[in-house]
Amino acid sequence: MKKRRLGQSDLMVSEVGLGCMSIGTNIPTAKKVIEEAIDLGINYLDTADLYDQGVNEEIIGELIMDKRQDLILATKAGNRFEKGKDGWTWDPSKSHIKKAIKDSLQRLKTDYIDLYQLHGGTIDDPIDETIEAFEELKQEGLIREYGLSSIRPNVIKEYVKRSSIVSIMMQYSLLDRRPEEWFPLLGQHDVSVVVRGAVAKGILTSRPFSTLASKIQANGYLSYTANELKQVREQLADYHTLSINELALNYVLSSNVIASVVTGASRKEQVKENVQAIRADLLPAHILDELKQITKKDIYEQHR
Incomplete structure (x- = not known):
């Protein structure tokens, strides 16, 4: 599979990534999904540390131990939770991030994280303190490297200006073209x-x-109503020889600013379908333009 550089870093990531939140807590099933992805x-x-209150990280750590050096492993922090209790609170403080990394490293059975991401963010956060935490961890x-997982323009602009982030994780699809701005x-x-979110909740x-x-x-x-x-959906289904899923995934990969499209999977068959769908060279400029005509280009109204 083709790989793309993550920002200015040395990290080369596959065009399709595996979003591990969907692998579940059944270890044999999760093992099949992860093995299929790597194969x-x-x-x-x-x-992220929040997924199943750390259990997701524990499962991944167990399943990739012998392959760790070949993988780009990303996790997230910023949501403080107490195991066994419902809910979480937002905490982008330096003290929390530096504790959270230790917990994640232990669960993932590794001594480093390739990409550590802030799992959210608001304009009222102590942004300089948060950046300082990530820089010290580096x-x-x-x-x-570190990055941001956020769709808030005002937060994104601050981190781009004030930090050395290499990536931003954003919801982006043919039905949610707001990031293009x-x-x-x-x-x-x-x-x-x-x-x-490249397939927009299955739509x-x-x-x-x-x-x-x-x-x-x-x-x-x-x-969209x-x-x-x-x-x-009808227009996309009738538009091209590619399936809707293929159009959706290849569209989001058509921009050079995209490093990887992270797709979730609870079955190994879903992993295979997503990987087989990636053939971005099949979408020349005129097709991309026509897809843009079929869909809306909204902008973020809030957090600007």
């Missing part, structure tokens, strides 16, 4: 985008509309 050339695994060799800024500063797949979440069937998705979603 198919995926080297980028993305998790100097200490506990992380190789910020691609020129990110490209100018050599900050890569790691994509999540951009061949799944029957009636099997999608009831909330989507009733209220639509973002600025349910009827608009049905129309877009």
Whole structure:
């Protein structure tokens, strides 16, 4: 599988990454998913300390021990939780981040994280303190690089300006093109985008509309009504020889600012389908332009 550079770093990540939140807590099943991903050339695994209150990290740590040196391992911090208790609180403080990394390293059975990400962020955070924490972790060799997982423009702009982040994880798809407004800024500063949500909660797949979440069937998705979603799906299905899923994944990878599209999978068959879908060279400029005509280009209204 092709790899792309993450920002200005030395990290080369596979165009498809594995979003590990979906692998579940059944270890034999999770093992099949992770092994399939690695066998198919995926080297980028993305998790977070919050997923299953650390259990996700524990499972990954157990399953990749003998392959650790070949993988780009990403996790996240910033959400303080107490194991066994519901909910979490936002805590981007230096003290929390420096404790959270130790816990994650222990669960992941490794002595370094390739990409450590702030799992959110607000403009009211002590941003300089947060950046200082990540910079110190980098100097200490506990992380190789750090990034941000956020869709808030005001937060993104501050980190691009004030930190040495190499990536931003953002929800981005044919149905959520809001990040495109910020691609020129990110490209100018050599900050890569790691994509999540590329198939828009299953809308951009061949799944029957009636099997999608009831909330989507009733209220639509973002600025799209349910009827608009049905129309877009029909247009995409009739548009090209590629499937909707193939169009969706290749579209988000068409920009040079994108480093990897992280796809979730609870079965190994889903991993294979996503990997086989990536053929970005099949979407020349005129097709990309036509896909943009079919879909909306909204912008973020809040947190600007």
